[in-house]
Amino acid sequence: MKFLVCISNVPDTTTKITFTPDNKEFNKAGVQFVINPWDEYALTRAIELKEAQGGTVTVLNVGEADTEPNIRKALAIGADDAIRVNAFPKDAFFVAQQIAAIAKEGSYDVILMGKESIDYNGFQVHGMVGELLGIPTVAPAMKLDMSGNTATLEREIEGGKEIVEVNAPFVASCQQPMCEPRIPNMRGIMTARTKPLKVVEPTGEGARTEVASYALPPAKQGVKLIPAENAGELIKLLRNEAKVI
Amino acid sequence: MSVLIVVECDGGEVKKSSLEVASYGSQVAQLLGTTATAVAVGEATEANLAKLGEQGVAKVLYDKEPRLKDFVNGAYTKLIATAAQQEDAKVIVLANSNIGAAVGSRLSVRLQASLATNVVELPKTEGGSFTVKRGAFSGKAFADVKLDGERKIIAVKKNSIEALHEAGKTAEVVSFSAQLTDADFADAPKQVVMQDQAGGILLPEADKVVSGGRGMKGPENWNLIEDLAQALGAATACSKPVSDVDWRPHHEHVGQTGITVSPNLYIACGISGAIQHLAGVNSSKVIVVINKDPEAPFFKAADYGIVGDVFDVLPKLTQAVKELS
Numbered sequence: 001m002k003f004l005v006c007i008s009n010v011p012d013t014t015t016k017i018t019f020t021p022d023n024k025e026f027n028k029a030g031v032q033f034v035i036n037p038w039d040e041y042a043l044t045r046a047i048e049l050k051e052a053q054g055g056t057v058t059v060l061n062v063g064e065a066d067t068e069p070n071i072r073k074a075l076a077i078g079a080d081d082a083i084r085v086n087a088f089p090k091d092a093f094f095v096a097q098q099i100a101a102i103a104k105e106g107s108y109d110v111i112l113m114g115k116e117s118i119d120y121n122g123f124q125v126h127g128m129v130g131e132l133l134g135i136p137t138v139a140p141a142m143k144l145d146m147s148g149n150t151a152t153l154e155r156e157i158e159g160g161k162e163i164v165e166v167n168a169p170f171v172a173s174c175q176q177p178m179c180e181p182r183i184p185n186m187r188g189i190m191t192a193r194t195k196p197l198k199v200v201e202p203t204g205e206g207a208r209t210e211v212a213s214y215a216l217p218p219a220k221q222g223v224k225l226i227p228a229e230n231a232g233e234l235i236k237l238l239r240n241e242a243k244v245i
Numbered sequence: 246m247s248v249l250i251v252v253e254c255d256g257g258e259v260k261k262s263s264l265e266v267a268s269y270g271s272q273v274a275q276l277l278g279t280t281a282t283a284v285a286v287g288e289a290t291e292a293n294l295a296k297l298g299e300q301g302v303a304k305v306l307y308d309k310e311p312r313l314k315d316f317v318n319g320a321y322t323k324l325i326a327t328a329a330q331q332e333d334a335k336v337i338v339l340a341n342s343n344i345g346a347a348v349g350s351r352l353s354v355r356l357q358a359s360l361a362t363n364v365v366e367l368p369k370t371e372g373g374s375f376t377v378k379r380g381a382f383s384g385k386a387f388a389d390v391k392l393d394g395e396r397k398i399i400a401v402k403k404n405s406i407e408a409l410h411e412a413g414k415t416a417e418v419v420s421f422s423a424q425l426t427d428a429d430f431a432d433a434p435k436q437v438v439m440q441d442q443a444g445g446i447l448l449p450e451a452d453k454v455v456s457g458g459r460g461m462k463g464p465e466n467w468n469l470i471e472d473l474a475q476a477l478g479a480a481t482a483c484s485k486p487v488s489d490v491d492w493r494p495h496h497e498h499v500g501q502t503g504i505t506v507s508p509n510l511y512i513a514c515g516i517s518g519a520i521q522h523l524a525g526v527n528s529s530k531v532i533v534v535i536n537k538d539p540e541a542p543f544f545k546a547a548d549y550g551i552v553g554d555v556f557d558v559l560p561k562l563t564q565a566v567k568e569l570s
C-alpha cells in the first residue's frame with residue numbers, strides 16, 4: 001500500500017494571533033510553527049498501517065522552504081520520504097490541485113490528511129482532492145482499518161457515526177480518536193536527516209478565493225461575577241440581560 | 246439563475262442548522278433579486294419541507310429515493326449538482342456540518358465554483374464578486390474572503406444566522422429525480438450507529454450547552470450537569486481529559502481536537518479554560534464559567550462567572566431554571 005499523507009504547517013495552538021498592519025496577512029514574527037494537530041492523526045495511522053501490513057508512507061506539504069523543519073519532523077516520526085510543492089498555499093483549491101497531481105503521478109493508494117487546518121479551518125481539501133481524482137472521500141474519519149485493498153472507516157456524523165467500506169484508492173480526512181499521535185524519538189530524528197525530500201514546482205490554476213483582510217473578534221466586555229450564594233441570580237441575568245434562555 | 250439551498254433533514258424534520266441556512270440563502274436571493282430554491286437531503290416529510298416557506302424558500306426539490314435517508318457522499322453530490330444545473334444556481338448555500346463540508350468541497354470542483362466554509366455573515370456583493378466573513382484560527386480571528394468566478398458555494402456556520410420565521414408561508418414541494426444509479430451509492434454506509442445524547446439534543450446542533458471538566462471529579466457526578474442541561478433544554482459536553490478517562494463518551498468532547506460548537510449559551514463547569522478547550526467553544530455567544538479557582542483562565546473568556554464549588558452551585562442553578570417556568 002502506498003500512503004500519501006498531507007501535512008500543513010500551522011502556528012502552534014497556543015499562539016496569540018496578530019496580523020500585519022494592513023490586516024492582509026498573519027504576522028509570523030516570533031511564532032512557532034507545528035504540524036497541524038489533525039494531520040498528526042493521519043500521519044501516525046498511516047505509519048501504524050504500514051508497520052502492520054507493509055508499504056510506504058510519503059509526506060506531502062504545499063509550502064515554502066520554511067516548512068521543511070516540520071516535514072523533517074514527519075520523517076522523524078516514521079514517514080519514508082517527503083515531497084514539498086514549492087508554493088505558498090493560497091487557498092484550499094490551489095492546495096487540492098497540487099495534492100491531486102502528486103497523488104496521480106505517484107499512484108498512491110491511500111491519501112490521508114487531517115480534518116482541517118487549525119489556521120484556516122477550511123475542512124475542504126479532502127473533498128476537492130477526491131473529486132479531482134474521481135475517487136471516494138470519507139470525512140471526517142475517526143477510525144481506519146485496512147484489509148488488503150479494502151478500508152473500513154468510521155465517519156463522524158452529527159449525533160453518531162457511520163461505518164463505511166471503500167476500496168483503495170480513496171481519500172480520508174482524519175480526526176481523533178483514530179490513534180495516539182506519535183512524537184519523534186532520537187533514532188527517528190537521526191534517520192530523518194538522510195531520508196529523501198523532493199522539492200517540486202506547483203501545477204494547475206491559481207486560487208479561487210482570496211483573503212481580503214483579517215480581523216480579531218471584538219474584545220470581551222469582561223466577566224460579570226455573581227456571588228456563589230446567589231447563584232440563582234445568574235439565571236435571571238441570562239434571561240433578562242443576555243436573553244439566551 | 247437562482248440561489249440553491251441544501252437542507253439536511255433527519256427523522257422527517259429539517260435540521261435547525263438548515264433552517265438557518267435556508268434563511269441565509271433566501272436573504273442572498275433577495276440581495277441578488279432572484280428566488281430561493283431548496284433541495285432536500287435525508288429523511289424528509291413533505292409537510293415539513295413546505296414549512297421552509299417560513300424561511301423565505303419558494304420551492305423545494307425532493308427526490309424520494311429511499312437510499313438518500315443516510316448520507317452518501319457520491320449520491321448527495323450528484324443530487325445537488327443536478328439540482329444546481331437544473332435551477333441554473335449561481336450560489337449554493339449549505340450548512341458547515343460534516344455533510345455540508347463533505348459535499349460542498351466535492352461540488353466546488355464539479356461545478357467549478359469558489360467555496361467558503363465557516364461563514365458567519367451575509368455576503369457583501371459588488372459586481373460579480375462576493376465577500377464573506379468566516380471564522381479562522383480556531384475561533385481566534387475572522388477573515389473576509391473574496392469569492393471569485395461565476396458560481397459560489399457558501400457553508401454557513403451553525404448559530405451564526407438568525408432563522409427567519411414568517412408564520413404561515415409555505416414553499417411548493419416539487420418532486421425531483423437526479424436519476425441516481427447504484428454506482429452513485431458505492432460509498433453508502435454499511436451501518437449507521439446513533440449515539441445516545443442526553444435529553445436527545447445533538448451537541449453540534451445545540452443552541453445551549455452545559456459542559457463539565459475535571460473539576461466534576463468523576464462520572465458519578467454528571468447527574469448535576471445533566472439536570473441543568475435538561476432544565477435548560479441544552480446538550481451536554483465535556484473537556485478532553487474527561488473523555489480521555491472515559492467519564493464521558495468521545496462525541497461529547499469539545500475543543501481543538503474535539504467538536505467545535507458555537508451555541509448561544511455555553512456553561513463551563515469545573516473546566517480550567519486551557520487554550521485548546523477555548524478553541525472549540527470561544528465563538529459561543531454567551532459564555533458562563535463556574536470554577537472554584539478565581540484565577541482559572543476561563544474567566545477571561547467568560548461573560549458571566551461564578552467563583553464557587555460546582556457541587557454547590559449547579560443544584561442552585563437547576564433550581565432557579567425550574568422556578569422560571
Ligand SMILES: Cc1cc2nc3c(=O)[nH]c(=O)nc-3n(C[C@H](O)[C@H](O)[C@H](O)COP(=O)(O)OP(=O)(O)OC[C@H]3O[C@@H](n4cnc5c(N)ncnc54)[C@H](O)[C@@H]3O)c2cc1C
Pocket residue numbers: 013037457458459460461483484485486487498499500501502503514515516517518519520521522525535536537538541553554555556
Ligand atoms: C494538542 C492538544 C490538544 C488538546 N485538545 C483539547 C480539546 O480539544 N479539548 C479540551 O478540553 N482540552 C484539550 N487539550 C487539553 C487542554 O490543554 C487541557 O488539559 C484541558 O482542557 C483541561 O481540562 P479541564 O479544564 O477539564 O481540567 P483541569 O485543567 O484539571 O481543570 C479543572 C478545573 O476545575 C476546577 N475545579 C476543580 N474542582 C472544582 C470544584 N469542586 N468546583 C469548581 N471548579 C473546580 C479547577 O479549579 C480547574 O480550573 C489539548 C491539549 C493538547 C496539548
